[in-house]
Amino acid sequence: MAPGQVDATAVREALKEFPDPETARGIVETGQLGDVQVDRNTLKLRLALSTHSAILRDEITERLVGLLKEKFPSLDNVSVELGVHERPPEKIGQIGLSAKSVVAVASGKGGVGKSTIAAVVALGLSRAGSKVGLMDADVYGPSIPHLLGVSGRPEVVENRIQPIQVAGLRMMSMGLLVPPGEAVVWRGPMLHGAITQFLRDTDWGELDYLIIDMPPGTGDIALTLSQLLPLSGAVVVCTPQDVALLDAVKAVAMFRKVNIPVLGMVENMSGFVCPDCGKRYDIFGSGGARRRAEELHIPFLGEVPINIQIRVLGDEGRTMATLDDPTVGPGLLALCQTVVRNLSSQPTETGPLPVLSV
Ligand SMILES: Nc1ncnc2c1ncn2[C@@H]1O[C@H](COP(=O)(O)OP(=O)(O)O)[C@@H](O)[C@H]1O
Ligand SMILES: [Mg+2]
Numbered sequence: 001m002a003p004g005q006v007d008a009t010a011v012r013e014a015l016k017e018f019p020d021p022e023t024a025r026g027i028v029e030t031g032q033l034g035d036v037q038v039d040r041n042t043l044k045l046r047l048a049l050s051t052h053s054a055i056l057r058d059e060i061t062e063r064l065v066g067l068l069k070e071k072f073p074s075l076d077n078v079s080v081e082l083g084v085h086e087r088p089p090e091k092i093g094q095i096g097l098s099a100k101s102v103v104a105v106a107s108g109k110g111g112v113g114k115s116t117i118a119a120v121v122a123l124g125l126s127r128a129g130s131k132v133g134l135m136d137a138d139v140y141g142p143s144i145p146h147l148l149g150v151s152g153r154p155e156v157v158e159n160r161i162q163p164i165q166v167a168g169l170r171m172m173s174m175g176l177l178v179p180p181g182e183a184v185v186w187r188g189p190m191l192h193g194a195i196t197q198f199l200r201d202t203d204w205g206e207l208d209y210l211i212i213d214m215p216p217g218t219g220d221i222a223l224t225l226s227q228l229l230p231l232s233g234a235v236v237v238c239t240p241q242d243v244a245l246l247d248a249v250k251a252v253a254m255f256r257k258v259n260i261p262v263l264g265m266v267e268n269m270s271g272f273v274c275p276d277c278g279k280r281y282d283i284f285g286s287g288g289a290r291r292r293a294e295e296l297h298i299p300f301l302g303e304v305p306i307n308i309q310i311r312v313l314g315d316e317g318r319t320m321a322t323l324d325d326p327t328v329g330p331g332l333l334a335l336c337q338t339v340v341r342n343l344s345s346q347p348t349e350t351g352p353l354p355v356l357s358v
Contacts, residue, residue, distance in 0.1 A: 006072045008036040011043065014071045021053040021060055021344045022087070022100070032085050042077040043068065048085035052100050052208040053344075054129035055337050057082060088206055093229035095200040099133070099207040101232040101343055104225065104260065106214040108247020113268035114237045115143045116310060117335075118213035119319045121235070124336030126169040127323065130208040133163065134171045137195060137225075138215040139186050142175030149317020152176070160203040167320045172202045192224045199228060217247075219254040226258040232343055233263035235301065240270055240288035248289065252296055263342045264299035265289050266335065272306040273327075299342055302335045304328065 016028050027033045027047065034046030047064065049057060065078045089100045105118035115138065122134040136144035145151060148166050154176050155162040163170035174194070178184050186194065204210065214234075215221055225231060234255045238248035248265065255262050267289035272281045283306060293300040304310075307328045313321050323329045 006038050006075060008038055011036045021056050022050050041075055043075050044079050046081045046083055048083040050085045050087045051130050055125055055340050095228050099210045102210045102229050104212045104214050104231055104234040106234050106251050107216050107237045108251045110141055110216045112237055112239045112244060115147055115213050116314055117237045117266055118211055119144060119147050120332050121336050121339055122169050122211040123167055123320050124323060124333050125209055132169040133204045133207045133210040134169055135210060136173030136175060136213045137221055138213050139174050140215050142173045144173045144213055145175045147314050147319045161201050162203055170204060188220060191220055195221055195224050196228060222254060223258050226260055231260045233261040235263050235266060235339060237266045237268050238289050240267055240285040245288050245292050262298045263339060264301040265293040266301045267303040269306045270303035301338050
């Protein structure tokens with residue numbers, strides 16, 4: 001090849017080390033890099049990504065184009081045609097769940113927006129094109145059905161509980177099995193049995209992600225889950241004030257004890273921007289979670305402000321619409337991306353990571 005000239009072989013060679021975001025293996029080796037066509041200064045190529053990487057599609061394309069333009073400055077037009085790489089999940093854990101990543105969303109205490117964040121992450125990934133299950137394991141306060149506007153009892157077909165299909169995702173909640181307003185007292189062994197049964201007997205199908213809304217506080221369920229499944233990681237949600245952070249630190253310690261990697265911390269209810277005057281009020285303080293995450297050497301995943309729409313849409317059972325809200329939607333989607341990015345690179349004990357805020 002003459003200097004300055006580009007051909008398909010050189011492009012393939014240059015992309016050998018380019019990692020598939022899901023497996024971190026090279027896209028040439030995995031067969032994800034398809035046709036490469038070079039016509040003078042124009043390059044067209046096909047790249048197939050698995051549905052697990054759906055939310056990172058644009059970011060990956062941009063990075064790939066950037067790399068090629070840097071390696072081959074003579075190219076003035078690089079276009080990528082994206083396709084789908086079929087890579088079904090394998091059965092994991094002793095209950096035989098078919099999922100690629102299982103993410104627990106947890107907090108030290110209730111009322112910090114854990115269920116809202118769990119729902120938003122599940123909805124964001126699903127909207128991008130991933131196959132997502134959302135399991136509400138918060139036996140003490142199952143609120144996912146309310147946040148997604150779902151009621152009624154799930155169907156049972158051939159002894160398997162059918163998850164509720166809502167906004168493109170498959171959802172199951174303890175709340176759908178217990179009449180509303182009725183208190184449930186769970187003791188340790190019962191709780192263990194219920195969670196095991198709940199996971200095993202739900203017909204989840206093949207999933208890219210199972211997002212689990214954990215009950216706040218105690219480690220019982222985290223322990224049960226860690227025995228049943230290889231959890232990919234936990235997202236810890238907290239609010240910025242010191243009392244909440246103390247509990248979040250305990251949640252991080254608990255996950256470390258049961259060897260579940262902590263994907264990072266989210267600061268929810270971080271400041272309030274007055275819609276009338278645009279002034280920001282830090283009602284619960286601000287930046288506390290970011291500092292604490294740094295001290296604990298875990299990634300900071302982003303901050304979500306106090307926003308009236310999040311509360312209103314949650315109460316209306318329309319949490320999905322928060323992703324379309326111009327003030328908080330883009331930040332919430334960025335949070336979903338960061339979770340996936342951190343999953344693929346598994347930076348459990350990390351150095352600096354990209355910090356996103358909304
Ligand atoms: N960033 C936010 N801004 C405004 N309201 C929020 C925000 N996050 C959560 N909420 C509201 O706070 C309440 C508690 O949230 P929820 O997700 O149920 O918390 P948890 O699961 O931690 O108990 C809900 O009414 C929810 O709509
Ligand atoms: Mg909740």
